[in-house]
Amino acid sequence: MSIITTKDLFKIYNADSEIEVRALNGVNLDIQEGEFTAIVGPSGSGKTTLLNIIGGLDQPTSGSVIINDTEVTKLSSNQLIDFRLHNIGFVFQAYNLIPVLTALENVEFIMMMQGQAKDLRQKRAIELLKAVGLEKEINKRPNKMSGGQQQRVAVARALASKPRFVLADEPTANLDSKSTAQLLDIMAALNQKEGTTFIFSTHDQRVIDRAKRVITLDDGKIISDV
Amino acid sequence: MLQIIKIAWRNVWRNKLRSFVVILSIVLGIWAGLFIMSLTLGLNEQRMNGAINTYLSHIQIHNPKYLNDPDIHSFILHRDETLSALQQNENVKAFSTRANVISMVSSSKGAFGVRIVGIDPEQEKKVSNIYTMMKSGEYFTKFKRNPAVIGQKLADKLGVKVRSKIILSFQDMDKEIISAAFRVEGIYKTSSSRYDEFNIFVKRQDIDRLAKLQGNIHEIAVICPSINQVAQTTAILQQAIPDSQVRSWSDVAPELGYAQKMMSSAIYIFMGIILFALAFGIINTMLMAILERRRELGMLMSVGMNKVKLFLMIVFETIFLSTIAVPVGMLLSYLFIQYFAHKGIDLSAAAKGLESLGIGAIIYPYLPTHFYFTITLMTVLVAFISSLIPAKKALSLNPAEAVRSI
Ligand SMILES: Nc1ncnc2c1ncn2[C@@H]1O[C@H](COP(=O)(O)OP(=O)(O)OP(=O)(O)O)[C@@H](O)[C@H]1O
Ligand SMILES: [Mg+2]
Numbered sequence: 166m167s168i169i170t171t172k173d174l175f176k177i178y179n180a181d182s183e184i185e186v187r188a189l190n191g192v193n194l195d196i197q198e199g200e201f202t203a204i205v206g207p208s209g210s211g212k213t214t215l216l217n218i219i220g221g222l223d224q225p226t227s228g229s230v231i232i233n234d235t236e237v238t239k240l241s242s243n244q245l246i247d248f249r250l251h252n253i254g255f256v257f258q259a260y261n262l263i264p265v266l267t268a269l270e271n272v273e274f275i276m277m278m279q280g281q282a283k284d285l286r287q288k289r290a291i292e293l294l295k296a297v298g299l300e301k302e303i304n305k306r307p308n309k310m311s312g313g314q315q316q317r318v319a320v321a322r323a324l325a326s327k328p329r330f331v332l333a334d335e336p337t338a339n340l341d342s343k344s345t346a347q348l349l350d351i352m353a354a355l356n357q358k359e360g361t362t363f364i365f366s367t368h369d370q371r372v373i374d375r376a377k378r379v380i381t382l383d384d385g386k387i388i389s390d391v
Numbered sequence: 392m393l394q395i396i397k398i399a400w401r402n403v404w405r406n407k408l409r410s411f412v413v414i415l416s417i418v419l420g421i422w423a424g425l426f427i428m429s430l431t432l433g434l435n436e437q438r439m440n441g442a443i444n445t446y447l448s449h450i451q452i453h454n455p456k457y458l459n460d461p462d463i464h465s466f467i468l469h470r471d472e473t474l475s476a477l478q479q480n481e482n483v484k485a486f487s488t489r490a491n492v493i494s495m496v497s498s499s500k501g502a503f504g505v506r507i508v509g510i511d512p513e514q515e516k517k518v519s520n521i522y523t524m525m526k527s528g529e530y531f532t533k534f535k536r537n538p539a540v541i542g543q544k545l546a547d548k549l550g551v552k553v554r555s556k557i558i559l560s561f562q563d564m565d566k567e568i569i570s571a572a573f574r575v576e577g578i579y580k581t582s583s584s585r586y587d588e589f590n591i592f593v594k595r596q597d598i599d600r601l602a603k604l605q606g607n608i609h610e611i612a613v614i615c616p617s618i619n620q621v622a623q624t625t626a627i628l629q630q631a632i633p634d635s636q637v638r639s640w641s642d643v644a645p646e647l648g649y650a651q652k653m654m655s656s657a658i659y660i661f662m663g664i665i666l667f668a669l670a671f672g673i674i675n676t677m678l679m680a681i682l683e684r685r686r687e688l689g690m691l692m693s694v695g696m697n698k699v700k701l702f703l704m705i706v707f708e709t710i711f712l713s714t715i716a717v718p719v720g721m722l723l724s725y726l727f728i729q730y731f732a733h734k735g736i737d738l739s740a741a742a743k744g745l746e747s748l749g750i751g752a753i754i755y756p757y758l759p760t761h762f763y764f765t766i767t768l769m770t771v772l773v774a775f776i777s778s779l780i781p782a783k784k785a786l787s788l789n790p791a792e793a794v795r796s797i
Contacts, residue, residue: 217795222693243697246698257690263687275695279695323694
């Protein structure tokens, strides 16, 4: 069943001026539960804009985003924060973690905001960190971990809230090829075993090769979807 | 909530140098503020205590007419009843009866208007510490005939020393001009040169005989066991001896009491200004910290940290940053003030000017405990108010903008 549907998404920057930018130029998209989808396209093609709008971080100029049965484009900003907390996992290119918290605390933090009990939180956080291969690193702070390790903590953190899907904007952009492969292995495994839906943007051909579905954007339009 | 506090606390220590600078500036602000406060209050307290111990005493009793015109005939009515009222009041620790006569004093060098204060030296020692302020000579110990103790300033003006002869001329009770020779037995110097040049002490029996006072007195100086009993005792005595005017030290010298009150408010204003300046430093630092961390804060909002939590986090962070300094600053100030309260601060370089104000050359800073509490409260309040601006700024961040990769 489809968990994300976008209808005629437009995002136009500087609409009334000479330098109007059509970051999204009518995007219609349907994403099914359990997908492992890459969004690709040249720089400036609108990948980040699309992910931000799907994730409720940004509002489209027109069009709508429906996640399950909720039209997120109609939610207030406070409702959106809450919606994100319970429905969407995020992995960003950088600045994913709270620097003053350990890996374990970072993963727990999101569950705490959801109001989960302490022992459950801790148990799940440890399981997730194990799943991303960081059982030895749980008490390290981000600055004591490599970039790849930090991104794996971010994946664990993104999954901690039991989201419906995970959005990852260029999660491997700052990683070397070994860490990239590791991170993708983990994401693919989670996708396969747990059925977690992943949508990620990337420039990296090796990442594109691992995706089950590849959506290509250019000038804010979908030009291919395979 | 606890987690938010924990994160806020740790965030304070992320940029150690910056936090340290802020904390240090607050510590120094508090320290400077409190120290100057304690100096001011100490100065005033000293001025007040000095005035009380030397020439005000706690309570003064006069004939009401004497206060308008210190005439020799305006002596205290019902002397014996008055004295027994004093003896019966347990809050009267000591008192001294004085016969005051306005007079002219002359030496070969000149003549000046003065007030003769006729005293019983042993009584007087219990209400005034002038006997401890002898620059030369003695305080009524040796001389048998007409001894006088005069102030340094007057001695200088008259050009006299111990053992010199001075002539006192005044009207007696019969309005006859009397001139009598006195011999300077001692020269005192209080912190007020204006007092020193005007007051000549003689034995009461001498002036009584010469002015034909027949035992009448013009002034009674009273000392209570402590300054706290003064107001109450004044009221009780006034009731017991309605024909006399009973005045507490603050009635006699209201400016001393006003000065105390005024200084307290001036001090709060002063501290307010310091805290106001500090608030700007705190706000500026926090705004910088937020700007630096806008991606991280954007990430927190993106993953679902709600506005209340974000707001609280910044509020706590700001409050921690600014209030860590409070105990340190308070302790430092306390120790510093206590140390100098015992040792005193020697201002003899500036003492000439101070003396005419009635202040000694050594200042003992003094700060009542309640000031520490009030300033702590003020600082916490300022910290809280300053935290609102950066916290509000954090809320205005747009998660999509903040999170866009560099
Ligand atoms: N706040 C903004 N104001 C104006 N234009 C913007 C703004 N944000 C993005 N754009 C423009 O929108 C277009 C799409 O940007 P977006 O970041 O979505 O591209 P992208 O595909 O993620 O690029 P990259 O691969 O470099 O990350 C670009 O032309 C960009 O310059
Ligand atoms: Mg991008």
